[in-house]
Structures are given as C-alpha cells and as structure tokens.
Amino acid sequence: MRVITGIAKGIKLETLEGMDVRPTTDKVKEAIFSSIQFDLYDSLILDLFAGSGQLGIEALSRGAKSAVFVDNSKKSIEIVRKNLEKTKLIDLSQLVYMNSMDYIKLLDKKFDFIFLDPPYNKGILNEILPLLSDKLNNKGQIICEYEQNLKLPDKIENLRLKKSYKYGKIKISIFCYYREDE
Numbered sequence: 001m002r003v004i005t006g007i008a009k010g011i012k013l014e015t016l017e018g019m020d021v022r023p024t025t026d027k028v029k030e031a032i033f034s035s036i037q038f039d040l041y042d043s044l045i046l047d048l049f050a051g052s053g054q055l056g057i058e059a060l061s062r063g064a065k066s067a068v069f070v071d072n073s074k075k076s077i078e079i080v081r082k083n084l085e086k087t088k089l090i091d092l093s094q095l096v097y098m099n100s101m102d103y104i105k106l107l108d109k110k111f112d113f114i115f116l117d118p119p120y121n122k123g124i125l126n127e128i129l130p131l132l133s134d135k136l137n138n139k140g141q142i143i144c145e146y147e148q149n150l151k152l153p154d155k156i157e158n159l160r161l162k163k164s165y166k167y168g169k170i171k172i173s174i175f176c177y178y179r180e181d182e
Contacts, residue, residue, distance in 0.1 A: 001054060004030055006061030008087035014079050015052040024054060024117065024145060028167050032143055033058060035163065035174065036113065040064050043112035044137070048100040048128075053080035055115040055143075060089045064113070070096045070103045101128060110137045117145040125152060129175070133157030136177040144173045 001013045004026060024032075032055070033040075040059055045067035047056030056067040067089075069080045077097045084090040096103060100118070114132055118124035125146055132142055133156060142159065144152070148171040154161040159175040166172075 001052065002026070003054075003058055003061050003087060004033065006058070006063065008057065008061040008089060011087050013052055013054050013057065013083045013086070015054075016073075016075055016079055028145070028170060028172065029054070029058060031165060031167070032145075032172060033062065036141060036143070037062065039112070039139070039141070044110070046070070046111040046114040046135070048103070048114065048116050049118045049124075050080050051076055051117065053083050055117065056080075056093070057083055057087055057089060059113060059115075060092050061087065064092075066092050066094070068094045068096060068109075068111075070098060070100050072097070072099045101131070104128060104131045104135065107135055110135055110140070112137050112140050114140070114142045115145075116142060120147045120150075125150065129156045129159060133159050133177075138177060140177045142175040144175070146171055146173075 001015055003011045041063040042065045045056050045059045045064045047069045050069040050071040053069050056069050060067050071077050077095050084093050125144055148169055160178040162174045162176045164173045
C-alpha cells in the first residue's frame with residue numbers, strides 16, 4: 001500500500017494486520033481520486049473509520065488543505081500517526097480516537113469530502129449517511145467503500161447519489177450535497 005501521487009507519491013504506508021483489515025487497493029483508490037481530483041485542492045477532508053489513514057493521506061498528498069482522521073481503534077490511530085509522520089503531512093492533520101458515530105453526533109464543522117470505509121456487513125453506512133447530510137459544505141461529496149451486496153438509496157436527506165462503481169466484491173458510491181432550492 002502506497003501513496004499514488006502528489007507530494008508524498010510512492011511512500012509506502014503501514015497497515016494493521018488481521019482478517020478484519022481491508023486496505024483499499026491501488027486500483028480502487030485510483031478510481032476514487034480520478035473522479036474527484038479537480039475538486040481536491042484546498043479542500044477539508046474527514047476520513048471516518050480511518051484504518052491506516054490512506055484515503056485522507058492520498059487527499060492531502062494531492063493538495064487538500066487539512067484532514068481529520070477518526071477511528072475507534074487505538075492501534076489504527078497509532079498507524080495513522082506513523083503514516084502521517086512518514087509522509088510529512090502530520091501538520092495538516094487532526095487525529096481523533098473515538099467512535100465515528102459519536103464523533104458525527106458532536107461535530108459542528110463541515111467538510112468538502114468525507115471518506116467512509118466502515119466494517120462490512122454491519123449496516124453502518126445506512127445508519128451514518130443520514131447523520132452526514134448536514135456535515136458537507138456546498139458541493140461537498142461523500143465517498144463510500146462497501147460490500148457489493150449492500151443496497152444504498154439514491155437519496156438520503158440532502159444527499160444524492162452521483163456515481164457508483166463495482167470492483168470485484170467492492171462497491172464505491174459517491175454522494176453529493178443537494179438542496180431542493182438549487
């Protein structure tokens with residue numbers, strides 16, 4: 001697992017070991033960032049269920065202004081810190097050791113991009129997406145990585161499905177902030 005492009009291009013990232021760990025493949029990561037690359041510069045990033053932090057780190061490497069990394073695993077937060085130090089992106093970052101649902105309920109800040117890659121087969125996306133509809137700036141986007149058999153609606157509160165992709169057993173959906181009066 002490595003940073004694909006930007007100021008930290010080619011730097012290898014550490015990840016946790018174990019059966020529950022599913023690092024995003026380079027192919028999937030490249031597809032995600034190809035679809036949002038022109039909107040990333042100077043953006044505010046939230047990487048929920050951060051794991052190794054690779055999605056938020058890729059965004060920072062490509063010109064995002066700052067990123068908040070949230071995970072409820074102390075080991076994950078330690079790995080994210082190591083990866084941020086290794087890529088020299090730590091000064092643009094905030095690390096939060098907390099349950100993602102609890103963090104969202106307390107959050108009073110808005111973001112341009114929110115990355116979601118929660119544990120599979122637990123219904124977390126259907127539970128958390130409605131809570132995120134008012135956490136996006138105008139033209140903000142939520143990028144979800146999940147198991148292909150999970151069904152997500154096309155509309156969730158102020159979110160509308162923009163695109164969906166399938167990569168083997170993985171599905172990526174991008175939701176955009178939408179208001180009826182626009």
